[in-house]
Amino acid sequence: MKKSVLFLGLIYLIFISLGLPDSVLGVAWPTINGEFNVAASAAGIIAMIVSIGTILSSFQTNRLIQKIGVGNLIVCSIFLTVLGLCGFSVSQNFVFLVVSAIPLGLGAGAIDTAVNDYVALNYKAHHMNWLHGFWGIGATTGPIIMGFFLRNQNWRGGYIVLASLQFFLVVIVFLTRKQWKQPPQVAQSGKAQDSMMSLIKQPGVVFSLICFIFYVGVEACMGLWGSSFLVQVKDIPISTAAFMTSTYYASLTIGRLAAGFFTFFLSSRKLLYLSELLLLIGVVVMNFGSGNFAAIGFVFMGLGSAAIFPTMLHETPGRFGTKNSARIMSLQLALAYTGTTCLPPLLGFLADQFGLIIFPYLLFLFGSMVLLSTVMLEKVVTDTRA
Missing domain, CATH: 1.20.1250.20 (MFS general substrate transporter like domains)
Known part of the structure; x- marks a missing residue:
């Protein structure tokens, strides 16, 4: 019982981490924009790249689960967000920000799809609502973390902290990756699947x-x-x-x-x-x-x-x-x-x-x-x- 409660707590923690980066760019952008001397609307390009990556990885999530399993996919996906956040923290120009947005979007889409499906299959409806409430906690906490560093115009420090928190989660999920149940369709993966x-x-x-x-x-x-x-x-x-x-x-x-x-x-x-x-x-x-x-x-x-x-x-x-x-x-x-x-x-x-x-x-x-x-x-x- 204690083990199952801790595992459920890990799922909630994953969704907090999913929300952490989502509302940070808008908070940090006025400082980033001034440093890189690009148009204020350029933030929309980064947001669109993240969205495109998220869409692409969402479509591929089921196929990846069949190949490497739910736990391994979540580990790899969170690690992609770590790479993206680290890329933001060391960026010296706008182009590198755009490149860093690619793994951030790819990782977020796979996490979102895999964990939502896992909870829908294995837990009751109240957990799904609470899960997305915890996403809101992450989306609220991210700007607070970034705001602390923006006092000294150190937006890179905010991204480093977010990347560190995500990496800590990667380690935890890696250690528990074998506890994730495979969905029924994976067990039947040898059968022909319906077309999209x-x-x-x-x-x-x-x-x-x-x-x-x-x-x-x-x-x-x-x-x-x-x-x-x-x-x-x-x-x-x-x-x-x-x-x-x-x-x-x-x-x-x-x-x-x-x-x-x-x-x-x-x-x-x-x-x-x-x-x-x-x-x-x-x-x-x-x-x-x-x-x-x-x-x-x-x-x-x-x-x-x-x-x-x-x-x-x-x-x-x-x-x-x-x-x-x-x-x-x-x-x-x-x-x-x-x-x-x-x-x-x-x-x-x-x-x-x-x-x-x-x-x-x-x-x-x-x-x-x-x-x-x-x-x-x-x-x-x-x-x-x-």
């Missing part, structure tokens, strides 16, 4: 992919444009807008930790519907709320967003079967990262044409697509089981 297109044609998969694309669109757009909307449309001071935007992520993290307890008495279907409705209510409040009242909308949106992503992931084996769960989860996460990469720039382009006043309307459209796709997915899955 046949997986997409499986009942309900398309609706699931739509859910992931538009949900992460909401989350990514909130992070990139939420503060600008408050400043430009609501006439809220920059410092206040930054705090109000942070309430979204604080609510998201707290909500995921709380959602784990809700799974004890709410079905996944009810939890998804309630969460998606709360998200849409939050968008409405943010749009029509005046002044600081709009912050309540940010809180509602964070709480509404909290359970959607982890619950959809956890439901994958139950909806589509354990045989192909890892491959379908790879598809879901790859499409999620695609949404993260594409939808915020799309919103920015439309905002250039019509103004940021369209921000909440697009968010409402994205949220409505998530709710509608969830309803259709649940109908298809129910009809298939009948």
